[in-house]
Amino acid sequence: xxxxxxxxxxxxxxxxxxxxxxxxxxxxxxxxxxxxxxxxxxxxxxxxxxxxxxxxxxxxxxxxxxxxxxxxxxxxxxxxxxxxxxxxxxxxxxxxxxxxxxxxxxxxxxxxxxxxxxxxxxxxxxxxxxxxxxxxxxxxxxxxxxxxxxxxxxxxxxxxxxxxxxxxxxxxxxxxxxxxxxxxxxxxxxxxxxxxxxxxxxxxxxxxxxxxxxxxxxxxxxxxxxxxxxxxxxxxxxxxxxxxxxxxxxx
Ligand code: PGA
Numbered sequence: 001x002x003x004x005x006x007x008x009x010x011x012x013x014x015x016x017x018x019x020x021x022x023x024x025x026x027x028x029x030x031x032x033x034x035x036x037x038x039x040x041x042x043x044x045x046x047x048x049x050x051x052x053x054x055x056x057x058x059x060x061x062x063x064x065x066x067x068x069x070x071x072x073x074x075x076x077x078x079x080x081x082x083x084x085x086x087x088x089x090x091x092x093x094x095x096x097x098x099x100x101x102x103x104x105x106x107x108x109x110x111x112x113x114x115x116x117x118x119x120x121x122x123x124x125x126x127x128x129x130x131x132x133x134x135x136x137x138x139x140x141x142x143x144x145x146x147x148x149x150x151x152x153x154x155x156x157x158x159x160x161x162x163x164x165x166x167x168x169x170x171x172x173x174x175x176x177x178x179x180x181x182x183x184x185x186x187x188x189x190x191x192x193x194x195x196x197x198x199x200x201x202x203x204x205x206x207x208x209x210x211x212x213x214x215x216x217x218x219x220x221x222x223x224x225x226x227x228x229x230x231x232x233x234x235x236x237x238x239x240x241x242x243x244x245x246x247x248x249x250x251x
Contacts, residue, residue: 007165007208007229008246009043009128010236011068011097016050021057026239030246031062038250041229043095044236045128048083055092066095066128069103072112074119085116089123096120097231099130099154101171110153117154117164127164128231129154130210131192135172143170144191151195161202166192167231173211175234182220185209189226215244222249 016023024044031042045066046054055065071082088096098120099113117127131150133143147168155164168188173179180188189207196202209221210231221227235241 003039004225004228005039005041006249007041007043007206008242008249009066009095009165009167009208009229009231010045010242011100011210011231011233012044012046012237013068013102013233014047015237016046018050018053020046020050021054023237023239023242024054024058024063027242028058028060028063030239030243032060034247035062037246040246042246043128045095045097048088048091051088051093052091064094065092066097066126067093068097068100070096070098070116070120072115072119074122085120085123085125088120089125093125095126095128097128097130097167099150101130101132101134101169101174110150113154114156117159118156121160121163124163128167128208129164130167130169130231132169132171132173132211138170138172143188147188147192148195151192152199155196155200157200159200161196161200161205165206165208165228166196167208167210168192169210169231175212177212179212179217179220182223185221186224186226189224193226213245215241215248218245218248219251222251 043064045068067088070085074084098116133146137146192207193205196205206228208229208231213230213232214235
């Protein structure tokens with residue numbers, strides 16, 4: 001078993017209400033009682049409507065809360081329906097997912113993503129920056145060039161990479177039950193780390209994998225030691241599945 005710190009990050013998407021605290025509470029109990037099960041960090045990125053409520057109720061130091069997106073301006077401003085990084089920090093977000101393909105699909109550009117990252121860092125929020133190719137890009141063998149472009153266009157040397165996690169999430173894998181071949185995934189993780197080393201002078205970059213991770217296939221992913229953790233969507237909406245993913249990872 002590895003003793004390297006691993007991240008298990010849940011992305012609840014548009015899911016959950018106040019009663020969903022029971023999910024967090026079960027995960028928190030598990031985390032406390034299995035504290036010795038490898039060095040791990042558990043983060044749950046929940047809807048903005050729940051962050052403050054969960055933060056107040058959650059007594060555990062074992063679980064961190066995060067948001068799933070923010071506006072590309074900070075502070076307050078005339079942006080109907082939007083929430084800034086500063087506002088998210090104030091309600092207790094310690095992490096934030098930025099650049100998720102479900103938001104890119106809605107028109108979020110690399111330039112907007114860069115601003116979101118910069119403002120979130122300014123507010124001392126840890127970043128989970130998502131990158132990944134679509135199925136047609138994969139078919140055309142453009143995976144590496146797409147990832148290179150996404151990294152180059154949204155990151156900067158001056159960013160604090162101790163506060164940035166990159167989540168490689170192939171778009172074709174999200175919610176589809178399809179996962180990359182282990183050998184391909186290994187190469188992609190190495191590529192991402194190398195690219196960031198070269199372009200941004202990062203010595204130690206942490207890279208997560210996301211896309212259809214479940215309690216069964218997590219055993220396969222545990223074979224890749226250079227993956228620093230996982231971004232888990234659908235399965236994180238169930239305490240049992242999320243806990244089983246962690247247990248099976250360390251089996
Ligand atoms: P999934 O989603 O685990 O449901 O495939 C992952 C994500 O969108 O972050």
